[in-house]
Amino acid sequence: xxxxxxxxxxxxxxxxxxxxxxxxxxxxxxxxxxxxxxxxxxxxxxxxxxxxxxxxxxxxxxxxxxxxxxxxxxxxxxxxxxxxxxxxxxxxxxxxxxxxxxxxxxxxxxxxxxxxxxxxxxxxxxxxxxxxxxxxxxxxxxxxxxxxxxxxxxxxxxxxxxxxxxxxxxxxxxxxx
Amino acid sequence: xxxxxxxxxxxxxxxxxxxxxxxxxxxxxxxxxxxxxxxxxxxxxxxxxxxxxxxxxxxxxxxxxxxxxxxxxxxxxxxxxxxxxxxxxxxxxxxxxxxxxxxxxxxxxxxxxxxxxxxxxxxxxxxxxxxxxxxxxxxxxxxxxxxxxxxxxxxxxxxxxxxxxxxxxxxxxxxxxxxxxxxxxxxxxxxxxxxxxxxxxxxxxxxxxxxxxxxxxxxxxxxxxxxxxxxxxxxxxxxxxxxxxxxxxxxxxxxxxxxxxxxxxxxxxxxxxxxxxxxxxxxxxxxxxxxxxxxxxxxxxxxxxxxxxxxxxxxxxxxxxxxxxxxxxxxxxxxxxxxxxxxxxxxxxxxxxxxxxxxxxxxxxxxxxxxxxxxxxxxxxxxxxxxxxxxxxxxxxxxxxxxxxxxxxxxxxxxxxxxxxxxxxxxxxxxxxxxxxxxxxxxxxxxxxxxxxx
Amino acid sequence: xxxxxxxxxxxxxxxxxxxxxxxxxxxxxxxxxxxxxxxxxxxxxxxxxxxxxxxxxxxxxxxxxxxxxxxxxxxxxxxxxxxxxxxxxxxxxxxxxxxxxxxxxxxxxxxxxxxxxxxxxxxxxxxxxxxxxxxxxxxxxxxxxxxxxxxxxxxxxxxxxxxxxxxxxxxxxxxxxxxxxxxxxxxxxxxxxxxxx
Numbered sequence: 001x002x003x004x005x006x007x008x009x010x011x012x013x014x015x016x017x018x019x020x021x022x023x024x025x026x027x028x029x030x031x032x033x034x035x036x037x038x039x040x041x042x043x044x045x046x047x048x049x050x051x052x053x054x055x056x057x058x059x060x061x062x063x064x065x066x067x068x069x070x071x072x073x074x075x076x077x078x079x080x081x082x083x084x085x086x087x088x089x090x091x092x093x094x095x096x097x098x099x100x101x102x103x104x105x106x107x108x109x110x111x112x113x114x115x116x117x118x119x120x121x122x123x124x125x126x127x128x129x130x131x132x133x134x135x136x137x138x139x140x141x142x143x144x145x146x147x148x149x150x151x152x153x154x155x156x157x158x159x160x161x162x163x164x165x166x167x168x169x170x171x172x173x174x175x176x177x
Numbered sequence: 178x179x180x181x182x183x184x185x186x187x188x189x190x191x192x193x194x195x196x197x198x199x200x201x202x203x204x205x206x207x208x209x210x211x212x213x214x215x216x217x218x219x220x221x222x223x224x225x226x227x228x229x230x231x232x233x234x235x236x237x238x239x240x241x242x243x244x245x246x247x248x249x250x251x252x253x254x255x256x257x258x259x260x261x262x263x264x265x266x267x268x269x270x271x272x273x274x275x276x277x278x279x280x281x282x283x284x285x286x287x288x289x290x291x292x293x294x295x296x297x298x299x300x301x302x303x304x305x306x307x308x309x310x311x312x313x314x315x316x317x318x319x320x321x322x323x324x325x326x327x328x329x330x331x332x333x334x335x336x337x338x339x340x341x342x343x344x345x346x347x348x349x350x351x352x353x354x355x356x357x358x359x360x361x362x363x364x365x366x367x368x369x370x371x372x373x374x375x376x377x378x379x380x381x382x383x384x385x386x387x388x389x390x391x392x393x394x395x396x397x398x399x400x401x402x403x404x405x406x407x408x409x410x411x412x413x414x415x416x417x418x419x420x421x422x423x424x425x426x427x428x429x430x431x432x433x434x435x436x437x438x439x440x441x442x443x444x445x446x447x448x449x450x451x452x453x454x455x456x457x458x459x460x461x462x463x464x465x466x467x468x469x470x471x472x473x474x475x476x477x478x479x480x481x482x483x484x485x486x487x488x489x490x491x492x493x494x495x496x497x498x499x500x501x502x503x504x505x506x507x508x509x510x511x512x513x514x515x516x517x518x519x520x521x522x523x524x525x526x527x528x529x530x531x532x533x534x535x536x537x538x539x540x541x542x543x544x545x546x547x548x549x550x551x552x553x554x555x556x557x558x559x560x561x562x563x564x565x566x567x568x569x570x571x572x573x574x575x576x577x578x579x580x581x582x583x584x585x586x587x588x589x590x591x592x593x594x595x596x597x598x599x600x601x602x603x604x605x606x607x608x609x610x611x612x613x614x615x616x617x618x619x620x621x622x623x624x625x626x627x628x629x630x631x
Numbered sequence: 632x633x634x635x636x637x638x639x640x641x642x643x644x645x646x647x648x649x650x651x652x653x654x655x656x657x658x659x660x661x662x663x664x665x666x667x668x669x670x671x672x673x674x675x676x677x678x679x680x681x682x683x684x685x686x687x688x689x690x691x692x693x694x695x696x697x698x699x700x701x702x703x704x705x706x707x708x709x710x711x712x713x714x715x716x717x718x719x720x721x722x723x724x725x726x727x728x729x730x731x732x733x734x735x736x737x738x739x740x741x742x743x744x745x746x747x748x749x750x751x752x753x754x755x756x757x758x759x760x761x762x763x764x765x766x767x768x769x770x771x772x773x774x775x776x777x778x779x780x781x782x783x784x785x786x787x788x789x790x791x792x793x794x795x796x797x798x799x800x801x802x803x804x805x806x807x808x809x810x811x812x813x814x815x816x817x818x819x820x821x822x823x824x825x826x827x828x
Binding site for chain 2: 657695725726727729730733734737738757758759760761784786787790818821822825826827828
């Protein structure tokens with residue numbers, strides 16, 4: 001299934017923005033907190049997410065015979081996470097009320113009260129990913145944190161253990177790990 | 178970094194197809210004069226400054242070949258504020274690249290100039306013009322500088338900062354190491370590079386670097402003319418990075434003694450730099466210096482890292498390997514390092530420290546780092562912010578360059594590959610930025626144009 | 632909607648300049664949305680279906696600075712009449728995008744041509760600079776961007792995974808060793824894993 005690689009899932013969605021609300025939506029997205037303060041940080045299984053508007057299509061130059069001019073702005077929401085999309089959407093619905101702010105400015109958004117309606121609406125926005133690749137297709141966010149922390153501890157120990165005799169080294173290892 | 182140790186024969190010079198008479202000297206071919214004065218100026222009165230520039234023009238050294246080496250030379254470069262002050266049209270000013278327009282101080286965060294290296298602490302940061310004077314010795318420099326300063330400045334410009342510099346006769350840097358041996362061999366300049374000066378040619382040999390990587394108006398490594406400002410600044414000019422780098426030699430000496438490195442302090446110093454003090458590359462002779470290599474221009478820079486991917490000979494994180502990765506792993510036989518070369522023309526300042534001394538002697542010493550490149554962001558800033566202030570391109574995570582990186586964190590680390598590997602921690606801060614600027618060094622024609630503006 | 636069809640309608644507002652919405656920590660999300668010429672849409676779809684089974688995966692992933700990358704062929708958007716299908720591309724990598732493009736342009740230019748070369752006026756690499764100009768024109772940079780491990784590079788994560796796996800093996804094997812055996816085994820572990828430490 002092209003939306004997946006390993007246990008990772010790539011969700012790609014496009015939602016039509018309500019007329020004349022593109023600027024305020026753009027401003028809202030630009031003002032969202034970043035990093036660990038981002039509303040999306042509340043979803044533990046989420047590796048990456050991007051929210052942005054497509055308001056016009058870039059004209060490629062004189063060899064483009066037809067020019068597509070968009071009538072509306074479209075909100076792109078992409079998410080990369082491990083696990084099932086159904087679980088992810090439920091997590092999104094319950095943990096990220098900010099959905100009401102960005103999808104609330106789009107056409108047809110049913111709100112977050114009804115689990116089924118929310119999930120169905122987001123699914124209706126989905127375009128299947130054609131190709132999805134990663135060098136870490138089965139590593140979860142939690143695992144990334146664990147292995148990173150362990151590596152730090154291993155290096156810390158390696159530094160501290162330099163020059164120790166065998167007995168001290170082993171004793172220290174047993175204390176540290 | 179010194180130009181090169183005096184006991185190495187100089188690079189051969191032959192005829193060139195580049196407009197040498199329109200290019201300022203010292204870029205394509207290094208001056209051999211070890212003494213230099215960096216005179217930073219501010220423009221006070223534009224008309225008077227233009228008159229001064231006009232009078233000075235005949236004294237600016239060009240890149241034309243000499244038969245007898247000159248005993249003095251002088252060159253002129255301007256910052257963005259200097260160009261703006263002279264009254265260039267808005268569209269011309271806007272055509273200069275963003276990094277240059279912002280200036281080095283404004284980009285401190287990107288360059289890792291924080292904490293002790295922050296621009297707040299700098300001796301020099303805001304200037305309009307840099308006049309660099311070269312001479313064969315200090316006495317000659319004093320005389321040449323006196324002549325420049327005695328010019329009737331007529332309140333056109335005023336000095337903001339003066340930095341004197343003098344390379345050691347041995348060519349060694351403040352840490353007692355032979356850095357600065359590697360300079361890019363540029364196509365068509367008439368200066369023959371040594372093997373290893375150029376780029377890996379994919380067949381175990383070397384080819385010259387396209388001169389457009391340094392000089393605007395000539396094809397670069399991508400095969401086209403580099404992005405350049407509008408005329409007359411689109412040709413025969415180059416961008417200059419100047420950084421006053423204070424070196425804490427005592428801390429370096431302390432590090433060598435305090436670390437219980439199994440290979441000993443001399444080897445530790447070599448592992449940090451990537452060369453032995455005499456210039457022998459670790460890549461060629463990992464266990465001891467080799468005068469036969471160090472004294473041979475066809476060998477001293479003729480090495481690559483393809484056979485040493487793990488860095489068991491020359492650590493992946495050593496200084497010379499970071500700033501010029503050649504064909505290191507991850508750079509695809511040099512294809513991803515070829516566009517990040519720079520020409521270095523700096524000089525040491527301050528009296529050398531007594532060898533091996535581990536306490537501060539109170540003497541200010543360091544390096545006036547000077548580099549020339551066609552694109553400050555792609556060339557200098559990539560080396561500084563991606564290769565020196567970070568380790569990720571080398572699979573070294575966030576580890577910084579052990580010699581020149583901003584190592585302040587208690588967990589600053591240098592990994593020395595080996596069986597087993599050795600970890601130097603903490604790596605102390607050895608180099609601190611004390612000033613600098615981004616400048617543009619115009620062609621002779623562009624200098625004349627600037628002089629005519631007012 | 633073609634230009635002719637818009638005769639008499641208000642001129643669309645000029646594009647607001649938005650930047651920076653596609654970077655966070657070490658990460659950059661290069662996002663492109665570019666037209667695909669009609670004859671090639673089916674071929675591109677087929678190529679994507681086959682790609683996971685081809686070396687193309689190693690071609691892209693070999694660079695060790697991409698965390699996740701996706702391509703989506705978009706045939707339609709809600710209440711729009713598009714003459715083209717569009718290729719939506721989102722690549723999440725660590726480092727400046729210009730260096731990322733150098734990697735594509737100088738190391739795997741044929742793969743790049745194969746995927747985007749069916750677009751319009753696509754500047755075939757090498758050289759790299761016209762390709763960077765094309766990407767700069769097409770890069771979608773507004774909005775917001777989140778990465779759960781934004782300060783970690785792909786290489787750091789891969790190294791951590793390798794070290795952790797090897798460490799667990801070492802820890803288990805070392806549990807019953809004498810001090811001398813342990814010291815030798817620890818040295819061996821460090822030597823074997825040093826590229827990741």
